[in-house]
Amino acid sequence: xxxxxxxxxxxxxxxxxxxxxxxxxxxxxxxxxxxxxxxxxxxxxxxxxxxxxxxxxxxxxxxxxxxxxxxxxxxxxxxxxxxxxxxxxxxxxxxxxxxxxxxx
Numbered sequence: 860x861x862x863x864x865x866x867x868x869x870x871x872x873x874x875x876x877x878x879x880x881x882x883x884x885x886x887x888x889x890x891x892x893x894x895x896x897x898x899x900x901x902x903x904x905x906x907x908x909x910x911x912x913x914x915x916x917x918x919x920x921x922x923x924x925x926x927x928x929x930x931x932x933x934x935x936x937x938x939x940x941x942x943x944x945x946x947x948x949x950x951x952x953x954x955x956x957x958x959x960x961x962x963x
Contacts, residue, residue, distance in 0.1 A: 864888075876903050882960070892963070898949065898956040906946045909963040914938040918956040923948045 869884040873894065880903060882896025898920070913922075915937050921930040922939055925946045933939055941947050949956075 876901065879903065891961075894960045894962075896958060896960070898951050898958070900951050900953060900955070902948060902950045904946055904948050905941075907941050907943055910943045911941040911963075912938050912961040913941065914959040914961065916957040916959060918951065918954045920956045921950040921952075 865888045867886045869886075873882045873884065873896070874880075875882075878899075879901045880896060880898045882894040885893045885895060887893070913933075915933050915935050917935050919932060919934040921932045923930045924941065930950065931939070
């Protein structure tokens with residue numbers, strides 16, 4: 860899907876975990892921050908400052924929120940919430956996982 864919006868895009872990529880996760884930060888005209896990125900097949904742990912909603916654009920992942928024992932799977936069109944000041948493990952197998960992270 861393509862949307863035409865007024866936004867500022869940070870052109871330098873955010874590169875994490877030796878290139879297994881790459882994203883770009885977007886700031887909308889109203890100050891809302893998002894990141895758009897891709898995670899290559901791997902198992903990674905992310906820490907959060909602000910609450911996040913991870914929207915799956917393509918591919919699939921399994922996630923385990925801090926304090927939970929079970930993994931949950933998400934595919935294209937689905938999203939999951941991560942609380943502030945927390946963490947989550949994400950497992951991507953097969954195809955890369957494309958996402959939009961909505962902060963706050």
